[in-house]
Amino acid sequence: MADHQTKIHPVLDIEAPSSARTLVPEGSVRSEKGDPAILHQPQIQENIPLMHSKPPKNKSCCCKFLCWTISLILILLIILGATAAILYVVFQPKIPQYSVDNLRISDLRLNFDLSLYAKFNLRITADNPNKKIGIYYEKGSHLSVWYKSTDLCQGTLPKFYQGHQNKTVLNVALTGQAQYGSTLLAALQEEAQTGRIPLDLKIDVPVSIKLGKLKMRKVRVLGSCMLIVDSLSTNSLISIKARTCKFRLKL
Structure with missing residues (x-):
């Protein structure tokens, strides 16, 4: 009677501690001593750039x-x-004031080139109302007399110093020539028949302010005086019927 060989397979003790259990993955290779040799798979390393x-x-x-x-x-x-x-x-501080006291026309005539020559003499009173501020009138002032949109004549103020609460009377001569003299003179003569001739005196004066002993930087006094005169007779005192003046400082 033939002997039957019985193969005994080891049974894994599931109650044994985890350290005593060794799981042999399928397809493992055993060593010569019978111990299972674990195959180590190569580890794949990825080169990840470091962000600093x-x-x-x-x-x-x-x-x-x-x-x-x-x-x-x-x-x-x-x-x-x-x-x-x-x-x-x-x-x-207060803005200095100016007033036109009288106006005299020394000359008003047509030239050979039909331009209008005019020479006006103005007497202007400059009033400094400040108690603690002096005013230096510097070079570069400009005064002009306009009839509507035409500049008739120009002039300048002298350079001088005006003390506290002082009024200074200035005699200013303005001369000039205007184009289209015949047309302009005819318009002036027509206005003279009504006895109301509008003239505009424009003022641009650079001044320096003196505070105590300190002289400040230059500012400009800008002004406009609307004058209504009765005639344009030469070499005679002209009556100023109305006047409206406005002044401001330009820094």
Whole structure:
């Protein structure tokens, strides 16, 4: 009777501790001693680029510079505003005033080229109403007399210093030539028949303000005086029937 060989397969003890259990994956190769040899699969490494974060130094520097600049500008504006307010309270500045006392026409005639030659003499009173401010009248002033849109004659004010609360009388000569003299003279003569001739005196005067012993920068006094005269007779005093003057400072 043939002997039957029985193959005994080891049974895994599931109650044994995990350290005592060894799982042999299918397809493992055993060593010569019978121990299972575990196949090590090659590990695949991926080259992932490293991102190095740098602090935004340029942006932070720009922000700091901008903040410092704005703060400095605000501080300067506050200082200038406070200084201007103190000066205004202490000196109480007022715009100088000018008035045309009389007007005399020395010459008004047609030239050979049919341009109109005019020479006016004005007596102007400059009034400085300030108690603590002196006025230096500088070079570069310009005065002109206009009839509607035509510049008849021009002149300048002398250079001088005007003290506190002072009124100075100035005699100013203005001369000039205007084109289309025959047409212009006819229009003036027609206005003279009504006894109301409109003339516009424009004033542009550079002045320097003196606060105590301190001489400030130049400003300009701009003004306009609308005059209504009765005639344009030469070498005679002309009556000024109405006058309206406006003045302002240009920094």
